[in-house]
Amino acid sequence: MVDKLPVSPSPLLTAPGAVRAPDDSPDAGVAWHHGDPLGEQRSAERSAVVIDRSHRFVLAVAGAERLTWLHTISSQHIAALADGEGAENLSLDVNGRVEHHFVQTDLAGVTWIDTETGRGPDLLSFLTKMVFWAKAEPRDGNELAVLSVIGPDAPAALEGAGAAAPTEPYAAAALAGGGFVRRMPWPTDSSFDLLVPREQLTDWWARLTTAGAAPAGTWAFEALRVAALRPRLGLDTDERTIPHEVRWIGGPAEHGAVHLEKGCYRGQETVARVHNLGKPPRHLVLLHLDGSAEGRPETGDPVTAGGRTVGRVGTVIDHHEFGPIALALIKRSIPIDTELVTGPCAASIDPDSVPTEETVQAGRAAVERLRGR
Template identity: 70%
Template sequence: MADPHVSRASSPSPLLALPGAVDSAAGSVDHGVAWHYGDPFTEQRAATTGVAVVDRSHRAGIRLAGDERLSWLHSITSQHLTALPDRSSAEDLVLDIAGHVEQHFVLTDLDGVTWIDTEPTHGAALLDYLQKMVFWAKAEPTASDELAVLTLLGPDLEHGALADLLPVPDRPYAATPLPGGGFVRRMPWPGEHAADLLVPRDQMVQWWQRLTAAGAAPAGMWAFEALRVEAKRPRLGLDTDERAIPHELGWIGGVDEAGAVHLDKGCYRGQETVARVHNLGKPPRNLVLLHLDGSADGRPEVGDPVVTAEGRTVGRVGTVVDHHELGPVALALVKRTIPADTPLTAGPCAAAIDPDSMPAQDLFQPGRAAVDRLRGR
């Protein structure tokens, strides 16, 4: 069993004691934080038209100290970190030797310490990997439940009493210290107006009270997940499987591109697959948005197959959620060659690919162009 002090908060969030709070389902990766506070669609609307605050305090935390922490992390992960400015953040991946995604995390470097937060069930494995890779580097990764994540969503984040309360940076991934400890970082997703607050865990309830008093509506993970699915941002372990590679998931790009894989950096484990797909090939699957038949009896579950009318399995279901405007939707990894208008089934539901979610297929590939020139094409 994973170390509970690393994989998730050791006890349910104290915010579950708030009026109307409904815990995420037992067995869910989000169990221990609120799924909603009694009116999930109103909570979603608040996150798109006003401002909402979501308890994500079950995120696993790692503290990384040491003078060589960024250069060392740069050498073993997919993101370019050697020139990361102080008080800046990035998304990053750990890949296996074949280029499959093993870990996805967000890091913030602030005043001499790098703070890492990741999925609640992946913290132990990520910490174990980092500790095994230290060797002689001046880098010290340790488990930390010191900071808890609260996420703010909505256009009113930058107006009124909240703007007076919080020093939210304008630039995505920038971070600003908070009075009393912790920091606020701007995020480019799941919507245009998003920020994470990493606050001292023993101050989490007080911060929640300040935020709601300043106008933020309490919202559960249902609201966060609905907007994340709409934005087509994958979540490790839900929207990925053991075969997933970064190109399939939209994680290609540096910090300025809101990606997790920089294409112009030195060698790291799995880089050969990233370079080969980028220069010569195409990913075998694409992450797409599925619209589900709301009249069906039930919903698909994570890992269910996506099947054609002929019974051929062409994909895998990821996150499934009911969206306040789109209805029941899901993320899915489907074969790249499947046209958007192909009739599909996902679990008990008829399903259709949102054509706007299909990645462009005609991107310029420098390696392929060079091969074509050599062959006189």
């Protein structure tokens, strides 16, 4: 089930050609596309586009102990982030299931966090309750709004708009007039987020489009994200999802959200057990859908093989090159060439999307040695 909150329409919906995302979409309130959704995807891969993602929930954490405190209650190693550095991070429940996924940036004494619209208030509430005696002050930070600039020409467009493009993933630089620009490792190799003062959103959009970034909608962003095998909380996860299932393992250098060499945090026992001894029960794969079918599956629909449920479908999208595709959580035991069905569509697993599992875990190897094998 996708979490949604009422969102005020973005002022950028008045831009020429802007088509609002459906009301039942997690991207309601911003532009779905600007008249040519497939062309916008091609532009994102060949030149540069700017996408309105101002519906994302932003919060801020000030205080001298903000990083060490957040380090103890989340999955990423962020205690020693330097000014202008960032990471992806998770909040897990006691059983290691994913509750929140967020991107954080530490800049000028404040940690800025942006996350899914529907999960933001719960994340802010959780952080506020966990402060206790720490010198950390979580608050609503929605005075900043998110724009994404994507494509090989994105650095030039940023420079033309007056923003220097950081060169390292998650690195951030302050913007004149407030906010910052941050490099992201996905959905393409040349992706940037600008978190700008909300009252400057229209101005930054104009500056970026004048500098050569073509307007694009969230359809383009989502298509590129799915093709890059990057999950989205609430779409490609369910209430049972653990980090290993959806490729969120790794520190900032691995573009992950769960560091495997850090101290205790809620849910760590499950992460360590799966990493050292077991395998995740499901894994995230890319599905190719039968484009001749009437209709498409919906997020949360079962994926079946021979009438037996073997997984759930997540984000479903039309890609400019691959046609209809989807992310899905599939039982790890299902062979790659299994004929699948989801919704009205036949589906097949993209073999290149299946994670390799050739490495023997340290814990499993130790158990085998003790058994004399």
